[in-house]
Amino acid sequence: MISIANIKNADSPMFFLLAGPCAIEGRDMALRIAEHIVTITERLRIPYIFKGSYRKANRTKIDSFTGIGDEKALKILKEVSDTFGIPTVTDIHESHEAAMAAEYVDVLQIPAFLCRQTELLAAAARTGKAVNVKKGQFLSGASMKFAVEKINEINPECPVILTDRGNSFGYGDLIVDYRNLPEMSSFGVPVVMDCTHSLQQPNQSSGVTGGKPKLIETIAKAAIAVGADGLFIETHFNPAEAKSDGANMLPLDQLEGLLERLVRVREAII
Template structure:
């Protein structure tokens, strides 16, 4: 049976109309985040798609030590709380350590466990105990059925407000592949399944000191995932992705978002009719 997770004005479920989770990879500045939140919320509203804003105060798993990581937890959480207050949309951010979860849960609605950390028991338990919605990204190294045990770690805290995200599986060096069979497999847990369209086209470490990617294929994979019946599409976006400090090669230009949503909504309606 498909579980529904309510987050303020948004309810996510595998059998409900899909939700958009979007925003820039990392918080670059308050002004940039507020501008992106306004543009994305407007695009989602125009398409009639529920919207969750996403950005990270810290990107701890950079390819190189020289990679930019964000504005830090104190400044970042203050900015995300302002987004939530001004635009009325739920807000998501990554957490990397158990010590970050309580402060993050006070500022945002959804705590995201990065793919590399999806089996870190102490982090999962600490996040679950906050009562916030927990979005766990499936590690590139895990099979989709392995996520049932990951979800159970969070659920053992009494918190079943859980989302599971597919973001591609390692396929040789510097390459990911998306197996659409993983989406219904993870849905067998009952928890809402999210498809991360932009990180699924990432080429980890592909640029040597940074990750590369093929953003032109993100909308293609998003359409495939919606046709498979997912609860949400995760797609990072930016007003100038080629100059972004992280994940620029995979983030969608902001002008792609509206047209993509219109196509996804039509597919979603047909599949879930």
């Protein structure tokens, strides 16, 4: 199993991967996706963390899918971890969720819109679990040092990961400023590029977020080239049928080829 505390390991030049469905839609779906990715990452020797949100709190429309039930989804995440011997990561949205989710997963993720919420960061730090903080679409990479400082103040031993997911570009698009990656890396923490959410097209008139999944490989290659420690990729057997964020997901059958190419990029720059 990956040691989250030492995931940025100078002796291991390979990037690590956080990947899985946007939301836990069911037990069979989660286990099948995890098994598929584990098979690929073990062959390529890519450290892997399974990602799945137990609940989606940030939805545009009132009738959007939010989850199958907190405890049910969290138990599925625990089963994925136990079955395949891999760490798992999930989002939390309010302070009281931190302790609950920490009973089931290895990494607590702070959504981008909530990265400045002091009590949420503090609650996550108190659990002793690793905390992955997504950079707000409205912040520079340099600003994320304050999120790291908040967590370290509460728990100096808490492993912190910072993830870039693009910056707002007008009302309905995002753009990636790759200067943010080395900027955040200077804080001494592993830095991840979210290759799928950075391609979202939010605030669509339909109330459903759009995306540009054809550019996932472009975002990922550039991130590896500038020194990202890890990549975040949401994936699904059939993104068109995904209950959340399908518009910017990578089809699962494309993941293996993409990772093979990214490994070659990594090898070329070390």
